[in-house]
Amino acid sequence: MSGNDRAPVVVVRNLRLAYYTRRGIYKALNGVDLEIYRGEVLGVAGESGCGKSTLGLTIMGLIPRNAAVTDGQVLVDGFDVVAPLREYFKKAKKFKADKNEDVLKRLHKKMMSIRGTKISMVFQEPMTTLNPVLPVGYQIAEVVLQHNPALLAKRRLARARATKDDVKTILGYLKSNDYDNLREFVKARGLEGLDDQAIAIWRRKDIHDIVKELRILNLCCQKISPMLAKPLEDVARTNRIPKTPIISSIVRRELIKEGYIKAAEFLGLLGMPEPEKVVKMYPHELSGGMRQRVVIATAMINSPELVILDEPTSALDVTIQAQILELLKELKEDIGSAFMFISHDLSVLYQVSDRVAIMYAGKVVEVGPKEAVFKEPKHPYTQMLLEAVPTIEPHELKGIKGEVPDLRNPPSGCMFHPRCPFAMPVCRSREPPTVDLGNGHRVACWLYAGGERQ
Ligand SMILES: Nc1ncnc2c1ncn2[C@@H]1O[C@H](COP(=O)(O)OP(=O)(O)OP(=O)(O)O)[C@@H](O)[C@H]1O
Numbered sequence: 146m147s148g149n150d151r152a153p154v155v156v157v158r159n160l161r162l163a164y165y166t167r168r169g170i171y172k173a174l175n176g177v178d179l180e181i182y183r184g185e186v187l188g189v190a191g192e193s194g195c196g197k198s199t200l201g202l203t204i205m206g207l208i209p210r211n212a213a214v215t216d217g218q219v220l221v222d223g224f225d226v227v228a229p230l231r232e233y234f235k236k237a238k239k240f241k242a243d244k245n246e247d248v249l250k251r252l253h254k255k256m257m258s259i260r261g262t263k264i265s266m267v268f269q270e271p272m273t274t275l276n277p278v279l280p281v282g283y284q285i286a287e288v289v290l291q292h293n294p295a296l297l298a299k300r301r302l303a304r305a306r307a308t309k310d311d312v313k314t315i316l317g318y319l320k321s322n323d324y325d326n327l328r329e330f331v332k333a334r335g336l337e338g339l340d341d342q343a344i345a346i347w348r349r350k351d352i353h354d355i356v357k358e359l360r361i362l363n364l365c366c367q368k369i370s371p372m373l374a375k376p377l378e379d380v381a382r383t384n385r386i387p388k389t390p391i392i393s394s395i396v397r398r399e400l401i402k403e404g405y406i407k408a409a410e411f412l413g414l415l416g417m418p419e420p421e422k423v424v425k426m427y428p429h430e431l432s433g434g435m436r437q438r439v440v441i442a443t444a445m446i447n448s449p450e451l452v453i454l455d456e457p458t459s460a461l462d463v464t465i466q467a468q469i470l471e472l473l474k475e476l477k478e479d480i481g482s483a484f485m486f487i488s489h490d491l492s493v494l495y496q497v498s499d500r501v502a503i504m505y506a507g508k509v510v511e512v513g514p515k516e517a518v519f520k521e522p523k524h525p526y527t528q529m530l531l532e533a534v535p536t537i538e539p540h541e542l543k544g545i546k547g548e549v550p551d552l553r554n555p556p557s558g559c560m561f562h563p564r565c566p567f568a569m570p571v572c573r574s575r576e577p578p579t580v581d582l583g584n585g586h587r588v589a590c591w592l593y594a595g596g597e598r599q
Pocket residue numbers: 164165166171173191192193194195196197198199200209211489552
């Protein structure tokens with residue numbers, strides 16, 4: 146799949162970012178051009194320090210105060226995430242981190258509605274994301290409460306309104322795998338939210354079919370006090386929690402309780418055994434693989450359009466790593482989100498990606514469908530990276546000679562030229578253009594742009 150027939154979720158154009166430090170200015174991103182399409186996994190690879198994490202964080206608008214966006218755009222649904230930072234840099238005579246921080250703070254406010262609902266991120270070490278003093282279910286519930294309280298209110302109201310006959314009809318649709326008619330029926334009866342609850346129970350692999358049926362039948366007639374029903378209806382309509390102090394805390398408590406149920410449902414879908422127990426546990430009580438599933442659940446619970454995964458499996462052993470990768474493949478099919486999967490492990494990327502982008506010194510040097518990039522790599526850097534991967538069939542492992550350039554003073558022309566066995570005079574003086582090789586395969590190298598003739 147080239148992905149080009151789908152709409153892009155994120156478009157990055159000529160993105161340039163520099164870190165201002167006491168030791169100098171590090172040009173971490175040097176003109177990144179990239180698109181991520183709906184429903185695809187884009188793998189991003191490259192040696193350590195080539196700017197993979199910086200790119201992911203910039204798309205999220207989560208860069209540190211010493212990072213200046215010197216040029217370019219990051220478009221999420223048409224909204225240019227980096228516009229205020231870029232404008233500040235262009236106007237400022239001298240870059241000041243504290244002024245940049247003010248701009249970042251304003252940006253964070255705007256990004257609140259984008260982060261979590263449109264894009265979210267999973268980091269390598271789950272303990273850095275999870276709060277150690279809160280049960281994991283609470284942490285997942287809070288993410289839903291923050292962005293989508295109406296969903297929780299609708300679910301709770303639906304269980305109060307649903308009759309036994311409604312649930313029996315839903316069960317009938319589930320048994321005949323007729324999810325479309327199930328959803329239509331739920332909508333027509335004004336029971337939105339009940340469909341997801343029933344489907345989540347139905348899809349569980351860890352409980353017997355009889356238990357599933359009983360649980361689904363129990364989704365009806367769960368009465369709410371009239372004092373709570375009215376404010377919940379308001380939340381369902383406005384997607385806002387009421388401001389009146391006592392009502393607000395009662396509503397919050399009820400919605401967090403609902404959030405726990407949704408969290409357990411989602412963890413069940415992610416293959417977590419006994420999710421109802423897990424949601425009440427604290428992060429330190431879980432294994433590394435379970436914690437990473439919780440973080441993935443937190444990132445995905447609001448069905449964002451793009452999930453950025455920064456080395457999500459590097460801290461896990463190989464078996465758990467394989468389970469998480471399998472899980473991501475299933476989620477991609479089920480939820481239809483796009484994934485940007487950052488890893489320096491090319492074999493992992495080959496397993497999960499539809500397309501792959503290879504970065505070098507803050508630039509995408511090659512991008513294309515994974516078969517094209519892995520089987521017919523064009524950029525000398527991609528070829529050398531692939532030759533350095535160990536395989537089961539014995540082959541001579543070649544390291545990549547030389548080092549990643551000092552980003553304070555990167556080489557002129559093509560930044561890879563000092564390490565490139567095919568370097569020509571033009572490579573030293575001029576930056577290579579990006580050449581389109583067809584089928585979405587692009588490479589930034591003079592070898593494919595008539596370099597010899599320059
Ligand atoms: N907060 C920061 N301040 C200064 N320089 C930074 C900062 N964060 C990253 N850098 C520098 O920016 C460059 C790109 O770093 P980045 O972490 O994005 O690379 P990476 O490809 O993700 O590397 P890795 O695979 O090791 O995580 C590196 O030279 C790094 O030292």
